[in-house]
Amino acid sequence: MPLLPLDLTRLVWPLGLAALLGAVGVRQVSRYWRMPPGTVRQQVRWATFGFVCGILFFIVSMLSGLFADALGSDLLFPLMVASAIASLLAVLAIVAGLLLSLLRYRLYDADAVIGRSAAYGVLTLGFVAVFAAGEKAIEALAEAYLGGSLGATAGGIAAALAAVVVVPLHERVGAWAERRFQKHLLALRHDLPHLVGDLRETVGAGRIADAAVTAAMAGVQASRAAILAGDTVLAAHGALPDAVASWAHGREIAAEPVANAQRDPLFPMRVPLASEAIGQIGWLLLGPRPDGSLYGRDEREAPVEIAAPVARAIEIARVREARDRALNDRIAALEALVMPAPRRDRAASG
Incomplete structure (x- = not known):
């Protein structure tokens, strides 16, 4: 036929x-x-x-x-x-x-949806292909060496083989989908911790906070972002520092319920910047996405993952800055004691 x-x-x-x-x-x-x-x-x-x-x-x-x-x-x-x-x-x-x-x-969920759909499609095709090829191969081997058909046993063995193959395939396909469709989020998770780890020895806390805010906005596609340390706005993008300071004035961010926070028009997502070694130093504040929607699971998890290295980098930079200021003040005081007054006057006039 x-x-x-x-x-x-x-x-x-x-x-x-x-x-x-x-x-x-x-x-x-x-x-x-x-x-x-x-x-x-x-x-x-x-x-x-x-x-x-x-x-x-x-x-x-x-x-x-x-x-x-x-x-x-x-x-x-x-x-x-x-x-x-x-x-x-x-x-x-x-x-x-x-x-x-x-x-x-929820326009900005398209990346995650497309990536997961592609991953599930590849996994489904891979499972079916491995299962069908494995079942035929097992049947052929059984007829060649055992002189008979295994029947349903061949299907069971092929299914087990497909499951064993699909598990590592799932990890590889998931990583490929993330690299292809969520590369900004991947850069936030993997590149930012290394970046702030390098910057903490060479630049100030404000520069580190600015780099973290820039990466966070690009990673989760936020409309605005800021880093708040105590009453100080270390960095802000998409919103003026004075507006962020006014928003934070008198507000107990940690005590505010999550439901109320999600309805906040300025910063519906607040991530504590904390590490076991130093405790909490402040907050990473994120505004909604440009279409006004909140974040999916991946976008909520990524800022939490980078919070600890960012907090350590900022705190190390602040300690180093304070130590450098104290050292400079001490050097200036010693120079004032050692240097004769006329020489100081000449140095000041020169």
């Missing part, structure tokens, strides 16, 4: 529609890559993601329908059901992408 139906005229409509969708998809993706970063790019990203998912589901639906016509018999009903479900999912994916884009709701 041929794999495809002989009446090729039935392929004109699905192939034509697939070509049209493919052309529109390529145009949309090329337009997305040319756009500058910002809210509009995030909107187009959601629409593009929904459109690509819709095309994939449509391909599954078309192939299921073709195989149903070609194979018939017992596989006709399940393949037709799969084709109908895939068609429905294609429409839902396209509509959902457009709605998320138009409503501008």
